[in-house]
Amino acid sequence: xxxxxxxxxxxxxxxxxxxxxxxxxxxxxxxxxxxxxxxxxxxxxxxxxxxxxxxxxxxxxxxxxxxxxxxxxxxxxxxxxxxxxxxxxxxxxxxxxxxxxxxxxxxxxxxxxxxxxxxxxxxxxxxxxxxxxxxxxxxxxxxxxxxxxxxxxxxxxxxxxxxxxxxxxxxxxxxxxxxxxxxxxxxxxxxxxxxxxxxxxxxxxxxxxxxxxxxxxxxxxxxxxxxxxxxxxxxxxxxxxxxxxxxxxxxxxxxxxxxxxxxxxxxxxx
Amino acid sequence: xxxxxxxxxxxxxxxxxxxxxxxxxxxxxxxxxxxxxxxxxxxxxxxxxxxxxxxxxxxxxxxxxxxxxxxxxxxxxxxxxxxxxxxxxxxxxxxxxxxxxxxxxxxxxxxxxxxxxxxxxxxxxxxxxxxxxxxxxxxxxxxxxxxxxxxxxxxxxxxxxxxxxxxxxxxxxxxxxxxxxxxxxxxxxxxxxxxxxxxxxxxxxxxxxxxxxxxxxxxxxxxxxxxxxxxxxxxxxxxxxxxxxxxxxxxxxxxxx
Numbered sequence: 001x002x003x004x005x006x007x008x009x010x011x012x013x014x015x016x017x018x019x020x021x022x023x024x025x026x027x028x029x030x031x032x033x034x035x036x037x038x039x040x041x042x043x044x045x046x047x048x049x050x051x052x053x054x055x056x057x058x059x060x061x062x063x064x065x066x067x068x069x070x071x072x073x074x075x076x077x078x079x080x081x082x083x084x085x086x087x088x089x090x091x092x093x094x095x096x097x098x099x100x101x102x103x104x105x106x107x108x109x110x111x112x113x114x115x116x117x118x119x120x121x122x123x124x125x126x127x128x129x130x131x132x133x134x135x136x137x138x139x140x141x142x143x144x145x146x147x148x149x150x151x152x153x154x155x156x157x158x159x160x161x162x163x164x165x166x167x168x169x170x171x172x173x174x175x176x177x178x179x180x181x182x183x184x185x186x187x188x189x190x191x192x193x194x195x196x197x198x199x200x201x202x203x204x205x206x207x208x209x210x211x212x213x214x215x216x217x218x219x220x221x222x223x224x225x226x227x228x229x230x231x232x233x234x235x236x237x238x239x240x241x242x243x244x245x246x247x248x249x250x251x252x253x254x255x256x257x258x259x260x261x262x263x264x265x266x267x268x269x270x
Numbered sequence: 271x272x273x274x275x276x277x278x279x280x281x282x283x284x285x286x287x288x289x290x291x292x293x294x295x296x297x298x299x300x301x302x303x304x305x306x307x308x309x310x311x312x313x314x315x316x317x318x319x320x321x322x323x324x325x326x327x328x329x330x331x332x333x334x335x336x337x338x339x340x341x342x343x344x345x346x347x348x349x350x351x352x353x354x355x356x357x358x359x360x361x362x363x364x365x366x367x368x369x370x371x372x373x374x375x376x377x378x379x380x381x382x383x384x385x386x387x388x389x390x391x392x393x394x395x396x397x398x399x400x401x402x403x404x405x406x407x408x409x410x411x412x413x414x415x416x417x418x419x420x421x422x423x424x425x426x427x428x429x430x431x432x433x434x435x436x437x438x439x440x441x442x443x444x445x446x447x448x449x450x451x452x453x454x455x456x457x458x459x460x461x462x463x464x465x466x467x468x469x470x471x472x473x474x475x476x477x478x479x480x481x482x483x484x485x486x487x488x489x490x491x492x493x494x495x496x497x498x499x500x501x502x503x504x505x506x507x508x509x510x511x512x513x514x515x516x517x518x519x520x521x522x523x524x525x526x527x
Binding site for chain 1: 426427428429430431432445446448449450451463464466
């Protein structure tokens with residue numbers, strides 16, 4: 001049985017695509033056959049972050065419209081075995097996603113033996129976002145530690161638990177929270193919401209806290225999902241997230257302000 | 271009121287009554303066909319499903335533009351009354367229908383979102399009918415459970431943008447009510463988590479309704495139409511366990527011992 005996981009947030013620019021790329025790569029690195037689908041039709045980004053932009057021939061909408069087979073459209077990742085990307089169309093709009101079409105593609109992936117299907121949701125609460133979350137078994141809700149992002153995440157959690165297929169069947173969608181761009185120093189100064197505040201407002205399980213890190217931007221620009229950067233804190237935090245998704249217990253790191261020693265202060269290295 | 275007293279009333283507020291705005295959920299009866307026999311049969315069946323719910327329930331009548339049949343408005347009103355429904359308002363409708371409605375003592379209400387409807391003395395029609403929305407899948411969220419008095423228990427967080435209404439009873443929320451969410455009940459509201467959204471108890475005018483919460487962080491609190499906004503609530507009981515009730519027609523916030 002394939003597990004369908006939607007990465008969603010409501011608000012734009014909080015790190016959904018970065019998270020989708022990192023989590024799907026992480027799952028595949030641990031040997032699970034994983035597909036990651038870009039639902040952001042018209043504003044596709046996932047292929048850039050996964051560095052397969054130039055290999056896109058057919059896309060998700062082509063498959064839905066039966067203009068190409070799923071096999072033709074799936075792009076195999078060059079870094080990790082077991083990882084496949086289904087890119088979005090850049091020339092269509094989100095209405096091109098039909099519920100029947102999306103369901104058929106998801107079923108086909110499941111029949112092909114995929115264990116995890118990651119749905120990278122577009123921002124907003126419109127049709128595209130709705131399609132991305134409708135079939136989900138689990139949701140990773142991405143939020144930045146600021147009030148408007150947290151409010152939007154709350155809204156999307158409400159939609160998830162009332163409008164998704166599982167909700168219609170009277171079941172719950174498993175939900176977890178992933179906080180990105182976290183900066184403990186700014187939290188200490190009172191400029192940012194703390195992890196406990198966000199957790200308390202959203203009343204949901206915390207999957208991971210990804211610290212604010214230059215390596216994330218660098219990774220996006222180079223087209224290497226940040227989880228491959230074992231040196232960076234963000235990469236390590238995503239690795240923890242994947243481990244927890246697979247049932248491992250790991251302590252949350254990078255949540256507290258680090259106290260730099262004298263030596264580090266003198267020769268401060270980031 | 272007599273005309274003699276008019277001049278006096280202008281200078282001082284009336285002591286025999288108070289005019290207040292109320293927000294009451296009302297049932298809308300959309301008439302799709304005017305065949306007398308099938309209407310009667312179907313109404314009987316519907317009422318039999320939840321007899322308690324249709325005890326003296328005020329309803330708004332609304333007519334589908336292509337409703338066909340030989341039944342007059344008078345007959346329709348009579349049929350409703352025998353089944354326990356009390357038609358109080360006609361919404362929209364042709365001029366002819368409106369004339370008939372006036373003869374039946376119904377108030378008229380414009381089509382669409384009406385602000386001011388001519389009120390029947392009892393019970394007052396709603397200015398705005400809230401649509402109860404279920405947070406989880408439920409077919410008829412407002413249908414009362416026989417014997418349960420229409421109470422609703424919600425075990426999951428009520429999120430921003432969601433609206434939950436307990437018709438004819440209490441609303442019990444075992445989790446949080448987020449900012450931007452709205453909870454309504456004809457009876458009391460209990461929130462066993464932080465109450466950060468809007469809570470409206472006694473929406474059908476029950477002034478004895480109360481709101482209980484573990485942490486008062488609400489955007490708005492209302493009992494039987496009397497309301498306070500968060501700015502007024504941010505006193506020393508903010509974020510404390512409290513109960514809110516109407517005493518002497520004034521909203522009172524008290525700590526929960």
